[in-house]
Amino acid sequence: MRFDTVILGGGLTGLVAGIRLQKAGKETAIVSSGQNALHFFSGSFESFGEPTRELADLFSEAGIHLHYQEGVRLMPMGTFRPSALSLEDISLFPNPKFGNKVLLVNIVGYHDFFSSFLAQGLEEAGMSVRIRFLNLMEMGIKTPGEMRSVQLARALDRNWEKVVQEVRLLLKDDDTIILPQVFGLEDASIPGRIRQSLPAQVVFAGTLPPSVPGIRTLHLLKHRYEVLGGTYLMGDEVVQAHLHEGVVHSVVTKNLGQHYLEAENFILCTGSFFSKGLASTPEKVYEPIFGADVSFLPDRSSWYNPSFAEKQPYIGFGVCTDECLKVLKEGAPLSNLYAAGSILGATHPELGMGAGMCLRSALKAADSILEL
Amino acid sequence: MNPNEFDVIIIGGGITGAGTQRDCAMRGLRTLLVDRSDIATGATGRNHGLLHSGARYAVNDAESGAECIQENLILRKIASHCIDPSDGLFITLPEDDLGYQATFVEACRASGISAEIIDPDLARRLEPSVNPEIIGAVRVPDASVDPFRLCAANMLDAKLHGGQVRLHTEVTGLIKEENTVKGIHTRSRLSGEEKDFFAPVVVNASGVWGEQICNMAGTRLTMFPAKGALLIFAHRVNNMVINRCRKPANADILVPGDTVCIIGTTSSRIPLEECLNVAVTPEEVNLLITEGARLAPSLLSTRILRAYAGVRPLVSEDNDPSGRNISRGIVCLDHETRDGIKGFVTISGGKLTTYRLMAEMATDVVCRKLGVEKACETAVKALPGSEEGSYEEVARKIWENPSTSQKAAASRMGSRVSRINSDDRRDEALICECEEVSVGEVNAAIDRMEVNSLTDLRRRTRVGMGTCQGEFCACRAAGLLAKAHGCVERERKDVASFLQERWKGNFPIGWGDTLREAEYTQWVYKNVLGL
Structure with a gap:
């Protein structure tokens, strides 16, 4: 099978690069092994500045509305973190004191939303907080056996109006309502409709993973990519690459076997350690598909800081590339293989970090391919 | 009666102290146990979890061998809910001297340990994970024991017999009049409160810290702290304990325990000052993996969950x-x-393995001093949780159709599991998915088992001991602890120190899947949850 570009990795980076290339008229395929970091997405594209028109359009055409405001957002443990470009769900505030009287709503039997930690953080920021619990069973909502974010979100997508009614009954003179981020798994409009239906500022605060806004973002991007004609190979992974004289000719996947994926260009965005884009043994860190050069410290004892809270050197390890993100192998760039996303580690500090770095490098790799 | 006065005070909340308190309490004494930290934080919780048959000692130390088999048989009865009667193999590999097997079997039998030479083919069938190169195998009655559960059950029974327990309470000095110890000075490490307690007998069961307590009493005891490093693997590759049939050496025992297995150990003397914070070195990790793979080659491809080290409280003989x-x-x-x-x-x-016998010996001395004549009953009276048959029977008595998590709870709590049976379905929600620990079980531990922190909770319930090592259950359990203790700030710090404790066991083996999990944890806690 022949494509213009084959993308290894179907997370945020792969999808953004894929959509960008499809929009430019290229024929692409994405090989995705399944879960990716969007399942744990906080909702903010950290380190990304104001989005270009093109990027904002790319997302809004997919049904994802971004907003940009420099400020802080509320974290699930009750702390605050500087943030700017975010999903619409995520409330951004100029400073941590974003209200006076807060009604914090949790759900009976749900242990993945930390109302007491949140309340403590809000009180430290100078707000008064009331915590109230909704009993979904008493509200006639069939509750999942194990209450985890996604299961709850499935039940609440059909019942969010009942929640709104119940919250209205709990509301006194509060100016702010905090709800867990378990709304709008399938229907992206629900968080906005909840905000419109309540007479106070509504803030959605994060839960333990999986992230409901993250999974929704993944679904919408994937849908958009497929609408544009992209081929998303779900549940498959690249097991081998065919290279000749510094050029990648094709890759072999687990499911397609003999039917190699051939392309003009390839993008490697298989993620970092957790997603298996990088692998490690006691002796080394390596990139398992192409044997690309990896920047890492040779002495294993220097990979870690013994203090968990400190910055961990291994997280900065990544695949080496030239300035156009062409992957290096044995010191020389492969002419048609680009790396993007968290597989780069901290090798390109100018691209930022986290989801912001994924966006920047995805666009940069796509632009290099399009020779823009 | 002054509430600060007891018949006997026991210093040390390891298995020896807990066992001694239980024995003393069962003989009718008013007991107090203090520990500077939590239960089972020293050598008790930092070993293989092996219930020795005695076979390992039979050749060189027949007395220890005989003590082990005697206690092994007793504990199977009185502590059945803490023991997995897995049996053990002593294997001979091509590089070992097969001639040692005969000496070994003879010595075992002389100590009363059943030791049956079996055909290597049978050994391979009984224990498919064993190194297929074996040229000899002996079957012995080794077993696995959960030291945390055993220690908690002893302490619980002491309390049921009127004993008092003060954890996180440091002994700052002994109260002495001339040549008589009359009590202890203590300081709470939680509240800073200083308090004196009095008793006509004080028992020093403080393990490696015994030297310091003796110094306080004005006498001398020379400890020989010997560090032993171990690795926990994420899967239970073996069902039987696997030992090498040769003179005891490094990394020659692989013990299955619950859902994991443990290889160990090394042995090196360390200074007393280092005992509170022992680190596993890369050399020890390499040795444990290389030697471990000789016992069960699949260890080479099994994820390592954690590296840890304990310190054996060995005592130098007098005047040496x-x-x-x-x-x-x-x-x-x-x-x-x-x-x-x-x-x-x-x-x-x-x-x-011999903690009960040690407790009996110490209690006999205490009773002789106090003029108490009641005989020891710890060898015949079951520990709380072990009064009824197997955990599956226990679970079936309580629940018509027990779920896997209810069975898991029964295996941990034994007959006491009936206490977490409530009509509230919400108590069945899982806090820890790896070990299937429910809200009800966590709350029962918080209510009745003196849980101050997540690490304390882990020792009592296995929350956070499974494959994910507390990825999410730490947060969920912290929510319950914050509610129980009414202090959120303390819990936030508690989560941070739980993660630090976990990282300490992870970075010595930080490659492969362990590094993947570590990166994920960094990401989740720092960037997603905002700890």
Whole structure:
């Protein structure tokens, strides 16, 4: 099978690069092994500045509305973190004191939303907080056996109006309502409709993973990519690459076997350690598909800081590339293989970090391919 | 009666102290146990979890071998809910001397340990994970024991017999009048409160810290702290304990325990100052993996969950400060006859397997001093949780159709599991998915088992001991602890120290899947949750 570009990795980076290339008229395929970091997405594209028109359009055409405001957002443990470009769900505030009287709503039997930690953080920021619990069973909502974010979100997508009614009954003179981020798994409009239906500022605060806004973002991007004609190979992974004289000719996947994926260009965005884009043994860190050069410290004892809270050197390890993100192998760039996303580690500090770095490098790799 | 007065005070909340408190309490004494930290934080919780058959010691130390088999058989009855009667193999590999097998079997039998030579083919069938190169195998009655559960059950029974327990309470000095120990000065490490407690007998069961307590009493005891490093693997590759049939050496025991297995150990003397914070070195990790793979080759491809080290509280024999004459046996000292210090007893050395016997010996000395004649009953009376048959029977008595998590709870709590049976379906929600620990079980532990922190909770319920090592359950359980203790700030710090404790065991083995999990944890806690 022949494509213009084959993308290894179907997370945020792969999808953004894929959509960008499809929009430019290229024929692409994405090989995705399944879960990716969007399942744990906080909702903010950290380190990304104001989005270009093109990027904002790319997302809004997919049904994802971004907003940009420099400020802080509320974290699930009750702390605050500087943030700017975010999903619409995520409330951004100029400073941590974003209200006076807060009604914090949790759900009976749900242990993945930390109302007491949140309340403590809000009180430290100078707000008064009331915590109230909704009993979904008493509200006639069939509750999942194990209450985890996604299961709850499935039940609440059909019942969010009942929640709104119940919250209205709990509301006194509060100016702010905090709800867990378990709304709008399938229907992206629900968080906005909840905000419109309540007479106070509504803030959605994060839960333990999986992230409901993250999974929704993944679904919408994937849908958009497929609408544009992209081929998303779900549940498959690249097991081998065919290279000749510094050029990648094709890759072999687990499911397609003999039917190699051939392309003009390839993008490697298989993620970092957790997603298996990088692998490690006691002796080394390596990139398992192409044997690309990896920047890492040779002495294993220097990979870690013994203090968990400190910055961990291994997280900065990544695949080496030239300035156009062409992957290096044995010191020389492969002419048609680009790396993007968290597989780069901290090798390109100018691209930022986290989801912001994924966006920047995805666009940069796509632009290099399009020779823009 | 003054509430600060007891018949006997026990210093040390390891298995020896807990066992001694139980025995003393069962003989009708008013007991107090203090520990500077939580239960089972020293050698008790940092070993293989092996219930020795005694076979390992039979050749070189027949007395220890005989003690082990005697206690092994007793504990199977009185602590059945803490023990997995897995049996053990002593294997001979091509590089070992097969001639040792005959010496070994003879010595086992002389100590009363059943040791049956079996065909290597049968051994491979009984234990498919064993190195297929084996040229000889002997079957012995080794077993696995959960030391946390065993320690908690002893302490619980002591409390049921009226005993008092003060954890996180440090002994700052002994109260002495002339040559008689009359009590202890303490300081709470949680509240800073200083308090004195009095008793005509004080038992020093503080393991490796026994030397310091003896110094406080004005006498001398030379400990020989020997560090042993171990690795926990994320899967239970073996069902039977696998030992090497040769003279005891490094990394020659692989013990299955619950859902994991543990290889160990190494042995190196360390200074006393280092005992509170022992680190596993890369050399030890390499040795444990290389030697472990000789027992069960699949260990090479099995994820390592954690590296940890314990310190054996070995005692140098009297008048030998060099530590050359180390006793691995039980050391029970009546300081009145040894050094003329009245009201002071030290119990040390020994093994997890022989804790009950050690407790009996110490309690006999205490009773003799107090003029109490009641006989020891700990060898015949079951521990709380072990009164009824298998955990599956226990679970079926309580629940018509027990779920896997209810069975898991029954396996941890034994017959006491009925206490978490409530009509509230919400109590069935899982806090820890790896080990299937429910809200009800966590709350029961918080209510009745003196849980101050997530690490304490882990020792009592296995929350966070499974494959994910507390990825999410730490947060969920912290929510319950914050509610129970009414202090959110403390819990936030608690989560941070839980993660630090976990990282300490992870970075020595930080590659492969362990590094993947570590990166994920960094990402989740720092960037997603905002700890």
